Amino acid sequence: MITAGGRVVDVMLWCALACFAAHLQLSETRMEEPDSKYKSMEAHTQSIEEQPEPPRKTKLGNCFHMSRKDCPIDTKCRRIEPDSVFCCDVDSFRLKEALAITMTQNTTNLHVLNATIDELVVSQSIFRRLTSMALTDGNIGKIVGQFPKIASIACLNISNNNLSSATLQPPDHRPFSNLFNLTVLDASRNNLTKFPVSLVQSNRKISVDLSGNDYLPCKDFLKVMETNNSSLVTFVHYDKTKCALDLRFNWFKDVLIMPIDHLRVQKELNISCRNIRPANSNCTCVPDRLELMDGVNHVAVQVDCSQRNLKEMPTNLPPNTAKLNVSYNNITSLQPVSDPSYEHVRHLMVDNNDIANIVELEGTKFIDNFMFFSITHNKLKTIHTYVLSNRLETMGPLLLISGNKIHCDCNTEKVIKPWLLENLKSIPDFKGLRCEDNMGAVVDLRESQVCHTPRDWTDYIYYIIGLEVLILVLLISKVSYDYWVFKTAGYLPWPANKMPRLPCDWLCE
Structure with missing residues (x-):
């Protein structure tokens, strides 16, 4: 009887403990509900007061982009909307861990701000359903793998990540070759030295932002502009986009940084030149x-x-x-x-x-x-x-x-x-x-x-005149001499004494 009574007491004690635990859990849940409601109201108020930049439109949706002030405080990633996830200040391990928790089958937009990633594996299945993917203002060491063949990404933002051409387009594979739905590409403010031709397909319209990569070859821009489908490619921040022009002459080598608008002039010029x-x-x-x-x-x-x-x-x-x-x-x-x-x-x-x-x-x-x-x-x-x-x-x-x-x-x-x-x-x-x-x-x-001219008799006229003047002087001198001899000696010298007398000689006698 005592044994049976002890068992009854044990059962009653366990029931009491179970009721107490249930009551305590219910109280915590009710306390969390106002708190979560308050936080949601606070977040809603903050979103009204500080509106993020308007997203760019694409054929398949919006380019999802959030600002630094919207970064989550307690966690590295948080769900902004049922289909959008925003992460800040993560490394490779924390990003993988956070995405596994926050991303669902309905997630189509992802923005990771200030990520330090040694190797970004783009072949992960979690990227397959994304239509907008942004990794901005971070440091990506290497891109490995390849986006899935059925990837739906329409907007890809990889701006300001210290990317080089070797990182963006590794020689052994092409990670972005399967992005057939891509309509917006933002690769601005990186260290690219080769034009990402694999990202700029010729069979669709695409908006490309390559500003801040001043050492991209001008010849690649010009090639894109001169193709038959050049009207399909739109350069965002056109006036801020520059390219590098190689200047080589014998031993001289230099690089001239010039706006790509000069290439538009060159394109029109090439048409006129033909x-x-x-x-x-x-x-x-x-x-x-x-x-x-x-x-x-x-x-x-x-x-x-x-x-x-x-x-x-x-x-x-x-x-x-x-x-x-x-x-x-x-x-x-x-x-x-x-x-x-x-x-x-x-x-x-x-x-x-x-x-x-x-x-x-x-x-x-x-x-x-x-x-x-x-x-x-x-x-x-x-x-x-x-x-x-x-x-x-x-x-x-x-x-x-x-x-x-x-x-x-x-x-x-x-x-x-x-x-x-x-x-x-x-x-x-x-x-x-x-x-x-x-x-x-x-x-x-x-x-x-x-200055040579043929001579005629007029060329000797001065010589003739000179000779005539000389003969006249000699004749006058001879006549004067004969007259002086005749007056002093009484005879005429030769040849005057041999000359016949003239009728007018009596005038001289």
Whole structure:
């Protein structure tokens, strides 16, 4: 009986303990409910007071992005909405651990801020259902693996992670090759030196932000701009995006950082360059400088058609062509310079051609406005000074004419030589203009070398007059001497005494 009673007491004690525990748990739950409600209200108030930046729209949804002030305090990751997770200040281990807790099958948006990750394994299954993935303002050492083939990522933000091209596109694999739904890529503020071609597919529209990567090759940007599907690629922060242009000449090597807007100009320029006539000239066209033309800023163009086996001057030059080089061709005439496309040409190089004269430049806009004209080593036979004189009277223009062997005559010595000496400041190589037939430099010509005329009897008129004056003086002297002898000695010397008497001799007796 005692035993049975003891058992009854034990059962009653266990029941009492169970009721007490249940009551205690219920009390804690009720205390947590107001607290959680208060926290949710506080978070809601904070979200109203501090709105995050508006997300960018993509074809499959929004680019999910949160600011530093929204970072969770107690945990490394927290669920912002049923489909969005935001993490801050994590390393590889903590990120993996936190994502395993916070991410669910409904999670489609992920933003990780300031993550220090040695190896980011993108082949993880938790990334498969994401449509927006952002890892920003951190330090990613290496990207390994490959996104799943059925990945739905439409927006990928990997900005400001100290990424290099070797990290973003490892040579052994292509981690982003399966992102066929990608429409927004933000890889700004990294250390990329190679254009992420694998991320910029040509079969869909995509917005790309590569600003802050100043050493991406300009040729890669230009290649994307010139493809048939260039209209599908939009560069975000276009005015802040720059590229690196290699400058190499013999031993000289340098890198020029320039805005990619210059490449747009280059793209349009390349189209105009292909229209230069004659066809298949294969000239190259590059922007030269910003120039004020007719009160408006224009990009002056430099065209290089040298060593192209041209037989005539090119025409239909790109608009605002300021410099033209057609050296080392087989050009014989300057007549096409009258073409309207030469209106803004100020520098013209036609060295080492077969041009015989410059008369065809008379009346052209070029000859009235040129700043540099080089026509060295051609086949000029003379210099038509009247064509050039008006322009050389002004300050600034330079003319190079050395290497030509002109025909030299008296006119050369009388006209061209003084003209060269008068304009020696505008013609720095004036001593290089030479005469044919090995007669030396034009400025060294002497009149006796070239000024020869056939003689006639008039060339001896002064000698005849001189002889007549001498004979007259001798005759007067002889007559005076004979008269003096006759008066003093009474006879006439020879030959006066042999001369017959004349009727007028009585006048002298």
